[in-house]
Amino acid sequence: MLSIEPLRTSDIEATASLHRKNLRLGLFPKLGRHFLGLYQESFARSPYGIALVARDDDDHVVGALFGTTANAEHYRWVTHNFGSRLALAGCGAMLTRPQVALDFARTRMGRYARGVARHMGVLPSASASAAQPGASRPVSVLSHIVTDATMRRRGVGRRLIEGFANRATARGVHRALLVTEEGGLGTPFFERLGCRLVGQHKSHDGAILREYRLILDEEGAYEDLAGDRRAYTVVHAYPKRLGSASILPERP
Ligand SMILES: CC(C)(COP(=O)(O)OP(=O)(O)OC[C@H]1O[C@@H](n2cnc3c(N)ncnc32)[C@H](O)[C@@H]1OP(=O)(O)O)[C@@H](O)C(=O)NCCC(=O)NCCS
Numbered sequence: 001m002l003s004i005e006p007l008r009t010s011d012i013e014a015t016a017s018l019h020r021k022n023l024r025l026g027l028f029p030k031l032g033r034h035f036l037g038l039y040q041e042s043f044a045r046s047p048y049g050i051a052l053v054a055r056d057d058d059d060h061v062v063g064a065l066f067g068t069t070a071n072a073e074h075y076r077w078v079t080h081n082f083g084s085r086l087a088l089a090g091c092g093a094m095l096t097r098p099q100v101a102l103d104f105a106r107t108r109m110g111r112y113a114r115g116v117a118r119h120m121g122v123l124p125s126a127s128a129s130a131a132q133p134g135a136s137r138p139v140s141v142l143s144h145i146v147t148d149a150t151m152r153r154r155g156v157g158r159r160l161i162e163g164f165a166n167r168a169t170a171r172g173v174h175r176a177l178l179v180t181e182e183g184g185l186g187t188p189f190f191e192r193l194g195c196r197l198v199g200q201h202k203s204h205d206g207a208i209l210r211e212y213r214l215i216l217d218e219e220g221a222y223e224d225l226a227g228d229r230r231a232y233t234v235v236h237a238y239p240k241r242l243g244s245a246s247i248l249p250e251r252p
Pocket residue numbers: 022023143144145146147148151152153154155156157158159179180181184185186188189190192193
């Protein structure tokens with residue numbers, strides 16, 4: 001029987017390999033397994049991270065999921081606690097991958113340098129500049145989900161999402177954002193699970209990205225608008241995804 005459990009250190013070789021083979025979007029998969037392993041470990045260790053694996057009967061890892069309950073807080077924590085190790089691993093990987101280093105310099109170096117400067121207090125922090133009324137709710141993000149290619153369409157991905165939903169709602173999170181490439185395997189999967197398309201933009205590498213909202217429980221179906229709440233159609237993503245949709249009344 002399939003089980004969904006928190007990532008263990010001994011799983012990382014398998015999960016980094018799954019990530020590198022199946023999730024090609026962005027810079028990180030190009031930096032190799034060592035970098036990816038550290039990156040994944042940061043989700044498992046962060047108080048704002050969720051890192052799960054799916055195991056089959058033989059205890060083999062057949063899927064993995066990484067997400068955050070509060071994205072900005074998570075990355076602040078990671079910068080502080082994993083920043084130097086990730087930077088070393090990333091630079092080491094780029095020494096033997098000149099094309100990746102060039103792409104990094106062209107598309108991301110300025111942004112990363114600003115992030116480090118903010119972290120060191122040279123620039124004002126993003127949280128300070130975003131400290132306006134109504135802008136303070138943490139944003140949960142489902143960062144990556146991947147299942148073994150030989151195990152697709154058997155419910156492994158759905159079980160990982162349920163595991164994420166259970167753990168995130170237990171920490172007071174009601175909805176999450178996720179980004180996936182248009183035309184990729186994520187699009188039909190997330191739409192099948194009832195995710196709501198909320199935006200579309202181009203990545204640094206020119207790929208078209210779709211942004212979806214994942215409703216984790218009924219509370220998550222409400223939208224805050226200038227401090228007031230507006231009713232939304234509840235899409236029962238799981239476990240009652242196929243139940244009839246209902247309209248919740250306006251709340252005071
Ligand atoms: C996306 C991914 C995680 C889905 O995993 P999975 O284990 O195949 O998903 P499930 O079997 O749990 O599928 C859940 C539902 O989505 C549907 N679904 C999954 N992939 C689908 C596809 N490519 N086309 C149509 N429907 C699909 C399933 O049929 C199932 O519906 P059902 O329960 O009504 O039958 C997997 O394809 C994958 O690892 N892709 C590569 C990595 C990736 O693109 N990740 C997403 C971006 S972060």
